Amino acid sequence: VTFAVDASVAGKLFFVEEYSDRALALFRDADRSGEEILAPHLLAAEFVNIVRRKMRQEAVTLVRASAAINELLALPLQYHAEPDIYREAILLTERYSLSASTPSMWRSPGSRDATCGWRTSGCGAPSAAGWRS
Amino acid sequence: MARQVERITVTPLTPDQRRQMHDTLERIVRLREALLADRGGRPFGSVSDDLAAIRDERERQLP
Numbered sequence: 001v002t003f004a005v006d007a008s009v010a011g012k013l014f015f016v017e018e019y020s021d022r023a024l025a026l027f028r029d030a031d032r033s034g035e036e037i038l039a040p041h042l043l044a045a046e047f048v049n050i051v052r053r054k055m056r057q058e059a060v061t062l063v064r065a066s067a068a069i070n071e072l073l074a075l076p077l078q079y080h081a082e083p084d085i086y087r088e089a090i091l092l093t094e095r096y097s098l099s100a101s102t103p104s105m106w107r108s109p110g111s112r113d114a115t116c117g118w119r120t121s122g123c124g125a126p127s128a129a130g131w132r133s
Numbered sequence: 134m135a136r137q138v139e140r141i142t143v144t145p146l147t148p149d150q151r152r153q154m155h156d157t158l159e160r161i162v163r164l165r166e167a168l169l170a171d172r173g174g175r176p177f178g179s180v181s182d183d184l185a186a187i188r189d190e191r192e193r194q195l196p
């Protein structure tokens with residue numbers, strides 16, 4: 001079984017909330033089976049933003065935040081880019097005079113699910129945000 | 134419009150990667166328990182809502 005996860009699943013793995021147990025179960029399953037976990041390449045950048053928001057709004061300390069980012073980066077995930085994002089990037093960077101080194105800006109209005117919905121339709125529960133093949 | 138789909142080759146984790154996965158997950162479980170304990174056991178707000186807000190904010194920053 002192969003999983004692909006997005007930043008919302010990664011966030012739920014660390015921050016206990018409604019679907020956290022399911023997120024942990026996905027990773028435990030991969031741990032048992034030895035299959036790789038796939039991830040869009042923006043996952044880490046979006047995870048940092050989630051952690052920053054948890055610091056600002058839910059009093060997560062910098063020590064804990066740094067530990068979370070270190071542990072996410074320690075997971076042996078296989079990162080993949082969506083080819084279309086690069087085609088979109090060159091158009092957006094030209095249109096808004098942006099640097100192509102700001103991938104967080106590589107999204108046009110109306111394409112909010114470009115990474116979250118990688119082969120899926122939403123950012124909700126891990127069962128929707130991840131997919132199996 | 135048709136989207137190009139990336140063909141992905143999935144390979145099993147190597148023994149070192151499997152050990153890394155297992156050890157990292159164990160540390161993550163301890164960390165999430167510590168994060169929860171910091172809040173007196175009160176669950177966090179929705180990460181999906183956080184992500185939606187982050188993406189909305191990013192889109193608003195576009196000129």
